[in-house]
Amino acid sequence: MNQIFGTxxxxxxxGKFCELPPPExxxxxxxxxxxxxxxxxxxHVCADHRLARTSKRPGTTICINLFKITESVFWADLPGYGYARTGGGERERWSSLILDYCEKRENLKGIVWLVDMRHIGVKMDLEAYAWLRKTGIPVLPILSKADKLSHNEQQKQKADFARQFTGFAEPVVYSILDHGSRERFWERFEAWNGSITIEHVAI
Ligand SMILES: Nc1nc2c(ncn2[C@@H]2O[C@H](COP(=O)(O)OP(=O)(O)O)[C@@H](O)[C@H]2O)c(=O)[nH]1
Ligand SMILES: [Mg+2]
Structure with missing residues (x-):
């Protein structure tokens, strides 16, 4: 996948499921x-810091942003879950756009699931896990912001993740401050990608 860098x-x-381009x-x-x-x-994985907009303020992406990675591989940057803009209930914290997308998008092949490595097992991730398991969509977990932890803490958090979240591919420890993360991710992505098929279990 080296050739995708920067391309x-x-x-x-x-902002709505019906507004997405046709599956390709x-x-x-x-x-x-x-x-x-x-x-x-x-x-970071695409080696292009201007590709998707990043933010220090949570809850700013309410759309699905689609990116073309290669001729046949597309990535969707989904809205984040777990941020209650109005301090309201669960419904506001789980965007119906995420649910619609994951349940209906015909060419969805798998989910790359990011979990903050410092906070394993928070309520919203537990909810996401239960729901992901139910859908049967293949999941590759990423433990993000690894640079904020020492090596020993990383080992502990990894073990914690393995204890709490079974049934998915082994997580990739990731930091955008570490270029080794990128190589490690693509290796693991290709292995994972090759081992799954386009049809996930319909809900
Ligand atoms: N130290 C560190 N900060 C990160 C890392 N990944 C993201 N961030 C920071 O976390 C914040 C939120 O990132 P963003 O990509 O906008 O999160 P999103 O809402 O999930 O799309 C930004 O300030 C990023 O710079 C990482 O691996 N290490
Ligand atoms: Mg974002």
Missing amino acids: ATFLSSS GFEFAILGRSNVGKSSFLN
């Missing part, structure tokens, strides 16, 4: 809590 392009931004090729979605580092991760 990914922004395709579209959709294979799509992978980036899911995770608001502010976990989804857009930064996308930019």
Whole structure:
């Protein structure tokens, strides 16, 4: 996948499921809590810091942003979950756009699920996990912001993740401050990608 570096392009931004472009090729979605580092991760793995907009303020992306990674691989940067703009209930914290997308998008091949490595097992991630398991969509977990932890803390958090979240591919420890993360991710992505099929279990 080395050839993709710097060649990914922004395709579209959709606020409603019906506004998404027609499915084309294979799509992978980036899911995770608001502010976990989804857009930064996308930019970093594609080696293009201007690709997706990143933000210090949580809850700013309410659209699905689609990116073309190769001729046949597309990535969707989903809105973050877990940020209650109005301090309201669960419904506001789980965007119906995420649910619609994950349940209906025909060419969705897998979900890259970001979890903040410092905070394993927070309520919204537990909810996301239960729901992801139910959908049967293949999931590759990413433990983000690894640079904020020492090596020992990383080992502990990894073990914690493995204890709490079973049934997915082994998580990739990731930091946008570490270029080794990028190589490690693409290796793991290709292995994961090759091992799954386009049809996930319909809900
Ligand atoms: N130290 C560190 N900060 C990160 C990392 N990834 C993201 N961030 C920061 O976390 C904040 C939220 O990132 P963003 O990509 O906008 O999160 P999103 O809401 O999930 O798309 C930004 O200030 C990023 O610079 C990382 O690996 N290490
Ligand atoms: Mg974002």
